[in-house]
Structures are given as C-alpha cells and as structure tokens.
Amino acid sequence: METRINGxxxxxxxxxxxxxxxxxxxxxxxxxxxxxxMVINSILLADRTEINNRTFMMDKIRDxxxxxxxxxxxxxxxxxxxxxxxxxxxxxxELADFLIFCIxxxxxxxLEVGVLYGGFSVLxxxxxxxxxxxxxxxxxxxxxxxxxxxxFSSILPLEKAIPATSADFIGRKFDVVYIDGDHSYNGMxxxxxxxxxxxxxxxxxxxxxxEYDHLDGGTRRCWNDLKLSYCHSASIWEISHIAEExxxxxxxxxxx
Numbered sequence: 001m002e003t004r005i006n007g008x009x010x011x012x013x014x015x016x017x018x019x020x021x022x023x024x025x026x027x028x029x030x031x032x033x034x035x036x037x038m039v040i041n042s043i044l045l046a047d048r049t050e051i052n053n054r055t056f057m058m059d060k061i062r063d064x065x066x067x068x069x070x071x072x073x074x075x076x077x078x079x080x081x082x083x084x085x086x087x088x089x090x091x092x093x094e095l096a097d098f099l100i101f102c103i104x105x106x107x108x109x110x111l112e113v114g115v116l117y118g119g120f121s122v123l124x125x126x127x128x129x130x131x132x133x134x135x136x137x138x139x140x141x142x143x144x145x146x147x148x149x150x151x152f153s154s155i156l157p158l159e160k161a162i163p164a165t166s167a168d169f170i171g172r173k174f175d176v177v178y179i180d181g182d183h184s185y186n187g188m189x190x191x192x193x194x195x196x197x198x199x200x201x202x203x204x205x206x207x208x209x210x211e212y213d214h215l216d217g218g219t220r221r222c223w224n225d226l227k228l229s230y231c232h233s234a235s236i237w238e239i240s241h242i243a244e245e246x247x248x249x250x251x252x253x254x255x256x
Contacts, residue, residue, distance in 0.1 A: 028083035039064040057096040088120035107175035114181030115139040118146040166194035180205040184215035188222040201253040208248035
C-alpha cells in the first residue's frame with residue numbers, strides 16, 4: 001500500500017511539474033510574441049539610413065531575440081536569446097551582415113526555402129520591405145509551423161506557400177533565394193537546381209555545419225561543390241563568425 005501511495009504522489013508531482021513547465025512555456029511565447037511585434041513595428045517606422053547601420057541592426061536583432069537553445073557554440077550570444085523558441089536560429093552577427101548585404105541589393109522578391117517558425121522570415125521581410133515598395137517575401141516549407149502568421153502577414157508583404165517545396169517554383173526567377181530546408185547534400189542541391197541558380201543571388205544557411213556531414217556530405221559538401229563550380233562566373237561570399245565549423249551563410253551572387 002505504501003508503495004502504491006508513494007507512486008501516486010510521484011505521478012502527481014510529475015504531472016504538476018509538467019503543467020508548470022507548460023505554463024512557463026506559454027507565458028514565454030506570449031511575451032516574445034508581443035515583444036517581437038513591437039520590434040518589427042519599430043523597424044517599419046525607422047529611417048532607412050538608421051536601418052542600414054550595423055549597430056542599429058544588431059540592437060534590433062537583440063531586442064527581437066533569437067530562438068532559445070543550449071548549443072555550446074552559441075555561448076557568446078546569450079544576450080540575444082529569447083525565453084521561448086520564437087525567433088531566428090542564425091548567429092546574430094552573421095544575420096546582421098547578411099541583412100546589410102541584402103539591403104545594398106534592394107531586392108523586389110525573396111524566396112525562403114525552409115522557414116520553420118518564421119522568425120528569420122519576419123525580420124528579413126520587415127527590413128527589406130523598407131527599401132523596395134514592390135517587395136514580396138514567399139515562405140516555402142513542407143509543414144506549417146509559422147508563428148504569429150495572422151498578425152505579421154497583415155503588416156508585411158509575406159506570402160505563404162506551405163505545404164510546398166522548391167520544386168513548386170522550379171525555374172522561376174527571384175532576386176533572392178535563401179536555402180535552409182533539407183540539409184542533406186542532395187536536398188540542398190535540389191533546392192539550388194530548382195530555384196537557387198535562377199536567382200540574382202542565392203544564399204545558403206549552415207555552410208559550415210559539420211552535424212549534417214553524415215547526410216552524404218550534407219550542407220558543407222554541397223556548398224563547397226557549388227562555390228568551386230561558380231567562383232569563375234559569380235562572386236562568392238562567406239559570412240562565418242564562429243571559429244569552430246558551425247553555421248555560416250554562403251552567397252553566390254550571379255550579378256557580378
């Protein structure tokens with residue numbers, strides 16, 4: 001009888017603990033949703049010169065917040081983390097430099113393959129829409145996990161193509177294609193063949209990510225193959241701020 005009672009108490013404690021964690025997660029996501037809305041609106045109200053300043057961009061990324069995680073290599077960027085999984089997953093400094101690069105191009109169209117929760121999508125769309133009144137941003141993914149879509153799609157030129165893949169846009173031309181979907185070698189390469197090579201410039205996330213090497217070489221092998229293939233006819237840019245082999249954003253600029 002004592003064992004059964006103790007077991008019941010233990011089960012109740014586990015349920016109470018799980019309920020508390022659920023409440024904490026809900027409160028955190030609600031807080032980050034509201035904070036994210038305020039930051040995006042502040043970007044939309046900001047002056048173009050201000051947005052094109054790297055210090056301003058870094059401040060906004062910090063205020064907006066990156067998705068919570070415990071990755072070892074993210075240790076230098078703890079002040080950028082949200083309490084929830086809301087927000088982009090990129091290295092903050094790499095993200096800032098990528099956005100500054102994009103601003104100089106004044107793109108009118110942007111196709112993102114692999115949006116997950118949409119944290120990167122919303123921030124990127126808000127920034128770039130300030131520099132081209134005809135700007136539109138298309139989000140492509142196989143599953144719809146986009147956070148706070150109803151609100152952000154009402155104030156930003158966001159379009160959702162979910163569920164879909166790059167094959168649904170094969171051959172279509174965009175100013176920017178950003179590939180962050182299937183991280184296997186063949187998955188990343190198919191996205192490039194379908195849409196990336198038709199863009200004015202194509203960007204890839206996780207070009208240094210060793211954790212995908214087991215996927216037939218993953219994103220690192222694919223990036224290395226592509227940059228060797230196009231370095232004679234296009235400009236190749238690598239944004240990489242981590243000493244260890246991790247993350248990184250690669251760009252093939254075909255308009256050279």
